[in-house]
Amino acid sequence: MGVTRTKSPKYTRSLPFTHRNWRFADGPSMRFQASAFSPCSRVAKLVTRLGSSWPRLVHAVLPNLCALCGNLSQSALCRGCDDAYANEARLRCSVCAVPLPSSRRGRGAGYRCADCVAIAPPFDATLVLADYRAPLDTLAVGLKFRARLMLADEFAQRLARLASEWPDLIAPVPLAARRLVERGYNQAWQIAKPLARALRVRSDATLIARVIETAPQSRLDLDARRQNVGRAFEVTAPVRGLHVAVVDDVMTTGATLEALAHVLKAAGARRVTNFVALRTPKN
Secondary structure, three states: OOOOOOOOOOEEEOOOHHHOOEEEOOOHHHOOOOOOOOHHHHHHHHHHHHOOHHHHHHHHHOOEEOOOOOOEEOOOOOHHHHHHHHOOOOOEOOOOOOEOOOOOOOOOOOOOOHHHHHOOOOOOEEEEEEEOOOOOHHHHHHHHHOOOOHHHHHHHHHHHHHOOOOOOEEEEOOOOHHHHHHHOOOHHHHHHHHHHHHHOOEEOOOOEEEOOOOOOHHHOOHHHHHHHHOOOEEEOOOOOOOEEEEEEEEEOOOHHHHHHHHHHHHOOOOEEEEEEEEEOOOO
């Protein structure tokens, strides 16, 4: 009588190795096969599905520290600081957003400051959240120099609520290449990305290129700032007939935004609106 050889069990994989789900190939009594309904598979799919949403989920569930006072909060600003500092009901110039005298009443009436009446800037409108003043200035400093990137998303969500006319395209104020390398990110782009998602419009980080390295604007007066950035930018993609939104963290004299609006209008943009987190009270 012949002898029948039996093969030893072979191990095969039914899922990627990282899941470590193995099964015996021979014999129903020795079979361990991971299916799509196993706990490991469900957990893996859940983690994959969460993906980039995980940080936002944690942010929504777990408390953070208020960026101003340091108290526990489930948002970037606690309710007390939000009510005290962030919700400014100020009348502003509809073009450059400089604060206007409080004696003028009627929000949304389209008031313009004396400077914009005398010489209209190349951009059409400016939306800002608040004045660049203490303690709100620490938010801009934290985003710009301390990589507190969650503040960019907070700025973006608040700016989205101010929009009354949706742009076709959103672009950030471009950062000089040397500063981008040193800092590792463009704070204006960090605001522009979530703003575009909130408004459900396109965004382009490279729509406007900085072709000339310029001196820091903070050291110059208004006329010098205009000369400094007058020819520093160029448009890299078609914008003819489009409403373009330009995003920045802080607006002071507006010279940079004027230069950007000038090249956008020269390229055929129909309208240019600035979305800015904080605005200095005076030029």
